[in-house]
Amino acid sequence: MVFRQGDSCQQYLFVTSGSVRVYSRAENGREVVLYRVQDNESCTLTTACLFAHNPYPAEGITETETSAIAIPQKVFDQGLAQSDAFRQMIFDQYARRLSDVIHRVEDISFGHIDIRLARQLVKLCPQNAQLSITHQALANELGTAREVISRQLKQFERNRLIQLQRGQIQITDLSGLRAIADSET
Amino acid sequence: MVFRQGDSCQQYLFVTSGSVRVYSRAENGREVVLYRVQDNESCTLTTACLFAHNPYPAEGITETETSAIAIPQKVFDQGLAQSDAFRQMIFDQYARRLSDVIHRVEDISFGHIDIRLARQLVKLCPQNAQLSITHQALANELGTAREVISRQLKQFERNRLIQLQRGQIQITDLSGLRAIADSET
């Protein structure tokens, strides 16, 4: 766990390798992933909280072995003042995050669950088409409930797009999933 | 209209007075407000798009008479490099926006419509408790459909919290609304 909802922020973080999942959690346990911080990205939220002197509005947790550099605010400020490249980098990150999160709002507000799930499956599909993930994890990713995902996956299975086993999803018709993922509505 | 979804961004904008509503619109006409840019705030999205060289992921429209300063990217870059105060200001804005939009994600994902609507009414309630707003506008604000708002308002009216007329909402029991707004779930 890198930071929790409500934590106050002490230093600037820069991830050199690994992956940090940044997400928001409701009281009833439902989660929604906001974005991920990966190799050579800054944890934007940290920066935001540093500057605004606000506590974190979300949680961050490592998903893999992760290395990061922690920089005290003073040094960070110096960097911003003195290095064009550093400043450019930080702003780039900010722009990307804001864009990610706005996209997430659109997705959640207007998107249909079958399409969003198909997209997620296509995105995660590895070379061998064998995905190791639980329904709960997919639900958290999309900000919905596990049952909704279970039912939708079952539907995909009935349509011969995937095959389900415990903790595993075998993608049998990637192009079929792509077709759903690419449909507008 | 200040900018549209997909527009590319040419200059940095700083609002000196007035209010710009930044929102996302779906094909079917549903909208969701992301945040507002008001007196002495920068249009963060503009900055983000400038830096990332991305088109706008949302739309911006003035809600009142609005004045703004447009600054070419070059001058903006100079400002960032030379002025600590300017840099601090820009970062503050960014932090606030990111925080706003993350809060919006939580609200939409986990929030119940009655509570969200009550909150909105409390927030908008003027001195004389007489609100001039249409159901459609409230729906856009909360990212839901007009019918949902109409029905919920009707419910509030039955519970003697408000009275409805065309284009007007008279708030008759503000503390009652507050009670709903403050309930956690």
Next chain:
DNA sequence: GCCTGCTATGTGACTTGATCACAGACCCTT
């Protein structure tokens, strides 16, 4: 092996919210 406990999945019943279709009501302009 077999039992036990934990995690993951399946499913019915129900509630809430979104969509569709349309009917009135109100208001402004001519």
Next chain:
DNA sequence: AAGGGTCTGTGATCAAGTCACATAGCAGGC
């Protein structure tokens, strides 16, 4: 006063979220 636009009300239906609980698979200890 008549007609057209905007705003509101409402039933029917669908999609998604919630609740409750039943299995099913897996791992560790005996």
